Amino acid sequence: MKKATISQAYEVWNDRSNGADEGRSTSKGGRAWLSGEFQLCELEALCMILRHESGKLAEGLPELLRNMEPIPDLASLSKRQQDIVTALYTLDPDFAVTFRWISSEAGIHNDDTSRTITRALARKGVTEHVRGLMTDEGSVCGSGYRLTDMGRQMVRIAEGGDV
Known part of the structure; x- marks a missing residue:
């Protein structure tokens, strides 16, 4: 199973390396080489290349990549699932709602x-259950x-925004 794209890994590496030059060439293909999808073993090879070229900046990248999961495409969900995800996206990220609200809005x-x-969306990692909701009082x-x-990233990607 593919864990992440090289470009996603490179962006994570750039974020973690405190201001590394994003346009910097990491091997003889430069950024064009970073756009394809690779298996984890090839991502680890990329880490070795980055470590060789930039010293210790890429040391934590293999561990980060092991924890990365691909973000599913919003279009891969059913119409009703998309309606629920879209309705929940309108809320504050820390705000959780009941099934009655979800039914009404979706x-x-x-x-x-x-x-x-x-609950099916929760099993996919798109939604999560939160206990102890509080009223305004x-x-x-x-x-x-x-x-x-991940659910919020799915919507942003579908809207053409940044992850």
């Missing part, structure tokens, strides 16, 4: 259906769901 007429779909009112960082 245009699903059955709370059981939204429950099933939202400060009392505990139950639990709900919100988008994960």
